[in-house]
Amino acid sequence: MSYEIAVDLHLHTSYSDGVLSPKDLVNLCYKNGLKHISVTDHDCTDGIQESIEIAKHIDGLEVIPGIELSSQNEMHILGYYIDFQDMRLQKILSEFKNDRVSRTQETISVLKKLGINIDWNVVKSFAGEGTVGRPHIAKAMISGGYVKSFEEAFDTYLGKDGLAYTGKVKMTPKEAIELIDSVGGVSALAHPTFCMQGDDEESIRIFDETLMELKLYGLKGLEVYYKNYSLEQVSMLKRLAEKNNLICTGGSDYHGNGAADEVLPGLVGPPVEDFLLLGN
Template sequence: MQQNADLHTHTTASDGTCEPKENVRIAKEAGLAALAITDHDTVAGIAEAKEAGAVLGIEVIPGVEISSVARGQDIHVLGFFVPYEDASFQEKLVGLRETRHERNKLLINKLQELGIAIKLEDVYKRKQGTDKNIGRPHIAEELMELGVVNSIEEAFDKYLGKGGAAYVNPPRITPQEAITLIREAGGVAVLAHPGLYDDDELVKELIEFGLDGIEVFHPDNSQNQREVYRKWAEEFDLLVTGGSDFHGWRGEEPFHAMLGSHTVHADVVDSMREIANRRRK
């Protein structure tokens, strides 16, 4: 049996299309030993995933992907072994989701200014339940349905991603504040997909500030970037993590990549657990 872990996956608790238990089932089929549930600014999917993991023999690492902003772009910080059942920690995430909602409204407004007949209420109908943790992929789906774009990738390239015609960035916490939030809660802070930011000076600043690790193996990191970030991890004694950033399926294709396609050895999970245990003593 493989002893690998996929440390970056999303569920219907945020902008994934699979229920948390489905992520666990896929991890089992992929022969993984562990996976992390790292939904955007919420821990709502973790309890269900852990229950499924107990049945299927898969370790589920409670995680979160916190949204922050630096130098005009989104910066995401992964938190592992976070206290997902703690009310005060959950409350801190509520404010982050409210900012996400404001960002969505601004995005829709800009799309409307571009002459696109998209409505906020139609986007929000795409997610069931009372906790409307809507992300840009939901907006991209609506753009596809309206015939504005042919794919999620095109929606991000033309409109929603950095440099897109409707890209917006409302005030959010800084990545330094995100790192502090995770560490003070007893979790482990890792910079998500650093290759996306095109700002290695910022990556270095965050390493010096107090990151515990860096996501080296991610579908959006080039081979050259992986080599650079692995070298920095060794130099600064950081954890080397990796994950697929699986969001389920958009059409017939997995988004961003198939669960289990980007992994690290499960020893990394043990190292994370040791850090988290030390912080909570």
Template sequence: MIDLHMHSTASDGTDTPKEIITKCRKLGLKLSAITDHDTMDSQPEAISTAKELKVRYLAGVEFSVRHTGELHILGYGMDTENKELIALMDDLRGSRVERVHEIIRVVQEHGMKIDFEDVERCAKGNTLGRPHVALALIEKGYASDLQDAFTRYLNEEGSCYVQRRKLNPQQAIEMILKTGGIPVLAHPKFVRTDDIEMLTAELKRIGLGGIEAYYPAHSNADVERYLGIAKRHGLLVTEGSDYHGAMRSYAAIACEKRTGPYLDESIKILTEKYAI
């Protein structure tokens, strides 16, 4: 089993990096990766825990990039100490805090009395994000649980949603490549496009290295489709659960268990070239 798509408290998950890697060890995963949104704050703890527990691990990130609808680029094996990458992550972290301030303003406009200090307290020192706004809303009695808070207020369809700053696809892919990693198209089923193969080919031309073919929301037919695209364009394929802890109780670590020879070959390459 492997899982190359998980989120921690560094972005919008509810488990710490150490808790996630410890669970991966208990499950006997052969390869794992925490891929928090637009931040690598989880990586030092994840890497040290993986080394301590002897878990094969890929340093990861999930960039949200500008596109019609949703387009995410996963990055694996990047140099977490690269100065240019650190500067970018610091910039994105600052924009995340600005976004939280804006969400709070909108929440207050809707008559709900929470402030920045409430959200900061709920974050407990972790990188600020929507989950901490959700916790503040729960604490104040405006939502029953995390799912309720996101559905009613904080998701794209919610009444208090605020768009975050995003890189464009080329910026994300170039940064991943520049820092020694491999860029992978996340959950292609969610990408709004009339021609996913044409879009994949365009991304391949600027450096895309793989497709997340194996994903819980992908049907068997979807998996075969994305495998075919990967093979035709010389891309690796990956597998991930999109684990968020209590945020998405239906997506457990390594819940995506389908496999195949092309995935096995891809994982072997990723492990040999990028794993810690």
């Protein structure tokens, strides 16, 4: 990056599938020179208030209330400046949490049939106060010696094409965008290349049409600066964002799980001038 990284708008805590507590994550971000961050746990806002309270004691660090909503077609919709205490939002998120618990128990049953015996209580212990999910199953599998890494757990068993994958009920991208809008938030499409078939011109054209449709629903931003995106990918996405009048957002998608492609907070993010557009 040819500018100082002061913003990270894609971070996860132990309340969803991250490893660090809100306190440890906020302190890491401050240590790494960030000034504006957003805690965007998956379908969960439980870590936001704690993160905000910690940041109150740190001069020059702002925490923006955020969320990452899962939706159909492998689209994740980020929401910023949300009213995370809204009762309707919390009711919906509670339903998501209950569904995740049911799916986790189902996955454990499927794994048992495959000769992988992990205990529900062990999985829950890895989740701590957070919502139980696949990352915690992966930790239990590693602890039990069934796999050596998160990558192996997800590639072989827990990922979409894995032997023990159990699908979940997801809202449509339209519903996710409208939910964020209804609680005063600003929506952005996360890790957009995950939604693309490839990087050829035809795939880009099709994705551009998708962006135009999402914008009609109320989408305001596109995660242009992400993790380890190449300069070519950033350039392509920036061009699409400008064409569709979308704000260029970005972040590390930091989980703290030691994955091979993990990027620390402070190494990737949007320019401050792009970030400021979110609050306008």
